[in-house]
Amino acid sequence: MYVQDKSIPIRRVDVTKNETTDHHELLELIALNRDKEAFEQLFVHFAPKIKALMMKQSSDADTAEDLMQETMLTVWNKADKFSKYRGSVSAWIFTIARNKRIDGYRKQGTKHYHDIEDLELSDDATDSEEQVISNERDRMVSDISKSLPPEQKEIIEMSFVNELSQTEISKTLGIPLGTVKSRMRLAYKKLRKSVEDVL
Amino acid sequence: MNINHHPDETTLISYAAGTLDEAFAVIVSCHLQICETCRETVRTAELIGGTHLEQSEEVPLSQGSFGRLLEKISVEPSTEINNQQSVGELTLKTKKPKHEWSELPLALQSYLKTNIEDIKWKRLAPGVSHHPITLSENANSSLRLLRIAKGKQMPEHGHNGHELTLILQGAYQDKFGTFAKGDIADLDTDVEHQPKVISEEDCICLSATEAPTKFKSLLGRILQPIVGI
Numbered sequence: 001m002y003v004q005d006k007s008i009p010i011r012r013v014d015v016t017k018n019e020t021t022d023h024h025e026l027l028e029l030i031a032l033n034r035d036k037e038a039f040e041q042l043f044v045h046f047a048p049k050i051k052a053l054m055m056k057q058s059s060d061a062d063t064a065e066d067l068m069q070e071t072m073l074t075v076w077n078k079a080d081k082f083s084k085y086r087g088s089v090s091a092w093i094f095t096i097a098r099n100k101r102i103d104g105y106r107k108q109g110t111k112h113y114h115d116i117e118d119l120e121l122s123d124d125a126t127d128s129e130e131q132v133i134s135n136e137r138d139r140m141v142s143d144i145s146k147s148l149p150p151e152q153k154e155i156i157e158m159s160f161v162n163e164l165s166q167t168e169i170s171k172t173l174g175i176p177l178g179t180v181k182s183r184m185r186l187a188y189k190k191l192r193k194s195v196e197d198v199l
Numbered sequence: 200m201n202i203n204h205h206p207d208e209t210t211l212i213s214y215a216a217g218t219l220d221e222a223f224a225v226i227v228s229c230h231l232q233i234c235e236t237c238r239e240t241v242r243t244a245e246l247i248g249g250t251h252l253e254q255s256e257e258v259p260l261s262q263g264s265f266g267r268l269l270e271k272i273s274v275e276p277s278t279e280i281n282n283q284q285s286v287g288e289l290t291l292k293t294k295k296p297k298h299e300w301s302e303l304p305l306a307l308q309s310y311l312k313t314n315i316e317d318i319k320w321k322r323l324a325p326g327v328s329h330h331p332i333t334l335s336e337n338a339n340s341s342l343r344l345l346r347i348a349k350g351k352q353m354p355e356h357g358h359n360g361h362e363l364t365l366i367l368q369g370a371y372q373d374k375f376g377t378f379a380k381g382d383i384a385d386l387d388t389d390v391e392h393q394p395k396v397i398s399e400e401d402c403i404c405l406s407a408t409e410a411p412t413k414f415k416s417l418l419g420r421i422l423q424p425i426v427g428i
Contacts, residue, residue, distance in 0.1 A: 036269065043265050048257035055258055065261050069268050076272055087242055091249030098217035098248065107337040108221040112228035112306035119232060119298070119305065141243075142250040159216040160251045166213060167360075177388070181209045188212055188244065195243050 023089035024135075031080035043072055046090075050097050056162050057105045067104045071097045081121055088138035094160075101163060140194040152187035155180055200299065204375075204382035205237055206230060206363065215244030222340035222407035226363045229304035229405065230383050300381075303367070307405060310334075310342070315367070315403070318344065326351040345404045347371070347396050355393040360409040362386045369402035371395060 023045070029038035050071050054064035074096045082092055095117075099110040148156065158164045158172070166184070170177040206214075206227055213219045214227045231238050302315055310332050311318070320328035326348035334342055347353065349369075363385055370379035373392040378384055386392070396402040 036272075040265060043268070046252070047260055047264065049252055049255040051260060052255045052258040053252060061258075061261070064258070065264065068260075069264070069271070072268055073271055076268075087245055088249050090253045091242075091245045094248035094252045095245055097252070102217050108335040109225075111309050112225045115305040115309070116228050116231050116238075120238070137243075138246055138249060141246040142253065145247060145250050145254075156247060157251065159213065159218055160248045161255070163216065163218055165218045165220070166209065168218075181207070184209045184212055188208060191247060192240075192243055195246070 027075075027079050027082050027089060030076060031082065039076055042075065046075075046093055047072055050093070053097055053161065054101065054104075057101055063104065067097075067100045070104070071100050074100075088135060091138065098163075137195045140197070141191050144191050144194045148187050148190065152183045152190075155183045156187050159184070200233055200381045201379075202234055202381045204378055204384060205234065206383050207385045208240065210363070210385055211237055211240045212244045212247075215241045215248060220340040220407075220409065221334045221338040222342035223361065223363050223409075225306050225310065225334075225342060226365045226383070226405055226407050228306035229300075229365055230381070232304050232306065233298055233300060233381050235298070300367075304365075307332075311344075320346055327353070340407055340409045342405070342407050345406050347394075347402045347404070349396055349399060349401055352395040353393060355391055357389055357391040358386055358408070360388055361407075362409075363407040365405045367403045367405055369396060369398035369400045371402050371404075372397045 023042065026038040026042045029035040030042070047068055051061075051064050051068040054067045055061065058064065071093065075093060078096075082089070095113075099113050102108050102110050102113075145153070145156070154173075155169060158169045159166075164172065166177060166180050170180045173180075210219070210223070210227065214224055219227065227237075231241060303311060318330050320330055322328045328346045330344040330346075332342040332344065334340070344367075345364075363383060364378075366378050366380050366382050366384075368380060370377055371394040372378070373384075373394040375384065375392065377397065378394075379398075
């Protein structure tokens with residue numbers, strides 16, 4: 001049965017103040033206190049977006065809802081692991097949703113993704129300073145993503161949102177595979193530069 | 200381990216997006232274990248995924264969605280976390296994951312379930328043998344271990360699709376350079392090469408393909424149906 005640790009003071013998080021930072025706080029509350037209200041705040045923010053991401057793969061709303069629930073269940077169960085993840089909360093939840101999509105829709109193994117995740121988590125890495133940097137990086141990536149030239153933005157979205165392979169993108173857009181790759185490289189170069197500027 | 204050849208940046212971005220087919224994703228995972236540079240690229244690319252999740256449209260949830268999730272949590276308070284912890288503890292005690300390969304890469308171990316010396320090699324041609332690795336039923340790619348004898352030169356061949364090769368043991372040389380343990384050859388359609396093993400031991404590679412390999416020479420074309428690559 002779920003028992004809350006009463007020795008740790010309960011804080012409510014106002015996610016309207018600084019969303020990225022406060023998502024960290026919400027996860028911390030879930031990890032330390034098994035705080036269901038904090039989990040609900042995170043759920044309200046992310047669940048409809050995760051379901052939308054799932055529905056890019058299939059119009060079946062029931063399957064999308066199930067995979068969203070599985071994603072959020074993993075967020076609850078692995079909240080304590082997040083402190084060592086070197087990225088933003090949204091990137092971490094994206095990776096969980098990505099693995100559920102591969103499992104659920106493509107029905108392919110994802111054990112190798114988990115192996116690398118476990119490896120990263122075994123590192124003596126990440127502290128609050130690292131988290132601040134990761135928040136800043138996330139903000140920069142978000143800004144740059146919005147300002148990419150349309151043809152590069154399209155490739156990145158088809159890849160990360162529609163989960164199309166490079167070959168599928170090439171066929172869908174009727175452009176050579178090499179063009180898909182070069183646009184992807186150009187987009188990544190800009191994003192990478194923005195990330196490096198933060199460091 | 201001194202790594203000189205990495206996956207193409209677009210391969211790493213596709214890995215982060217989750218769009219690589221299983222065989223390719225397994226090989227990238229094997230390389231990531233020992234390559235901090237590529238791990239950093241994947242982490243950066245995952246930030247793009249996070250950004251798109253944040254910017255995503257919202258789809259209404261079914262009625263009582265959060266309540267049902269809470270029920271799952273209450274019924275199975277921490278099944279996943281307990282499993283993870285027990286697996287994690289076991290991992291820490293017996294084989295703490297490291298940024299180096301003990302014998303085989305972590306990501307390959309769960310597929311192979313055997314040591315490299317216990318692999319049952321199937322001979323394809325003099326000096327060339329392979330060991331196909333079973334993937335999920337829905338995989339659209341093939342994964343195999345290839346063992347090429349010391350001094351052996353493969354027939355010149357091109358590729359009908361993307362091919363990713365990770366060197367696990369030994370080394371080979373082709374027009375792109377020398378590929379040794381940990382290196383990845385990330386070859387696209389229509390790239391032709393003629394690798395020759397230059398190490399004192401057999402060269403063992405993990406290879407992912409999405410389409411049959413096309414050999415240029417007559418010997419290669421004869422070999423292809425036998426090789427099955």
